Amino acid sequence: MIRRAEQFLFYLLIFSIPFQARKILWQQSWYFNEWQSISIYATDVLLMILFVFWFFAGKKIKIEKADYFLVVFVLVSAISIKNSSNFVLSSYNFLKLVEFVFFYFYLKNYAVKKFGFSRSLAVLIAGGLFQSVIAIVQFLNQSDVGLRIIGESIIDSNMTGVASFYNKTGEKIIRAYGSTPHPNVLAGYLFLSVFGFYFLWIYKRVSKIYVFVYALILLAFFFTFARVAVFLLFVNFLIRVILVRFGGFKKEYWKKKLIPLFLTTFIVVLFFSLFYWPEAVSRIKISPREEAVQLRIFYNKESLSSLNWFGVGSGDFVNWLMVRNPNLPRNLYQPTHNLYLLIFSETGIFGISSFILFIVFLVKDFIIKTKMEKLHHYSFLLIFSSFLFLGLFDHFLWTLQQGRFMFWMVLALLSLGWLDTTHRKLNSDLESNKID
Known part of the structure; x- marks a missing residue:
């Protein structure tokens, strides 16, 4: 009964990732800005319940080589809070990072093996x-x-x-x-x-x-x-x-x-x-004069102007931009539309370096373990590369609840891509069709 309830909640979480149902707990100003607010989503509640099941299952977190760089990145993000202009907002964004890092470990170490990939x-x-x-x-x-x-x-x-x-x-x-x-x-x-x-x-x-x-x-x-x-x-x-x-x-x-x-x-x-x-x-x-193009260029230039070892603070880019450019229209106060420049701006040189090393070693470990022998190995790498490429042109994978779920799912996917060589259930599942 408990296992079925846990399974149902996990599937419900995957299904409801795009939902926006939430309670806004706090906002910095009298007018609402998404990037200056604190919310709790229904999907947060679901995830916390699933974490409780995971905890009582007694399954340990397995740390791969790439994951050590992820841990370093989390630590750098914590240190970056000291540079933030709003401690509450920056701390909230750091906690969101921790939440989804745990989601990454939850998927790769527990959930998919328990509930089935297919x-x-x-x-x-x-x-x-x-x-x-x-x-x-x-x-x-x-x-x-x-x-x-x-x-x-x-x-x-x-x-x-x-x-x-x-x-x-x-x-x-x-x-x-x-x-x-x-x-x-x-x-x-x-x-x-x-x-x-x-x-x-x-x-x-x-x-x-x-x-x-x-x-x-x-x-x-x-x-x-x-x-x-x-x-x-x-x-x-x-x-x-x-x-x-x-x-x-x-x-x-x-x-x-x-x-x-x-x-x-x-x-x-x-x-x-x-x-x-x-x-x-x-x-x-696409015209270079198009507003969407011009804004991306503007945000990217602004993010590159904040050279710092630990950045302006986790989740604090918009506050920093307001101080730097106080006369912009309210709707233009947004994160830079480039995931990597946003990480660089908020967590500095140490932050982006550890994050890139995490990605590089994640790919390296995947290629070494799979030897790219099967077609679905290329498929996993393609979906992973696609989301990395998408991050060059948008920030939602890092800043929005729905995007965070997708991004960390894809990162976990690359870790799961070689399970067919180590996990008996998935191996037999794939081999039943005798393809590749």
């Missing part, structure tokens, strides 16, 4: 389907659905500050949000859902209804109009095709799997292109 991916796909239905309705209606209970944002074409763009005819187009705070965040979650589908479709005997689910998720993914994420998905798809065709992985089995996948992808892309080509063209074109 089932976890199935729940991720179910979550993606749920978000896709919301997103498609939002996009077609150009307004929110009204699901406040899960934290859906209020979106309307007459509102300012809503993620939108203008098509070639001058019509304002609102991008799909799902229940996330921004379309780019939704795109990240749907990206993971697509990865989950690819993995189960290729390695497991799943119902053909999964193809229909994939089509809906892919369509909703396009409705986010997240340029970098869409680009990365096509690159991932192309690399997988090349690996199957020329990488020595091709067998008759792949024809049964890849043909339906190709056809479904082609149909969705064709449908989207036929009906939404003006919108797609408007988003594809």
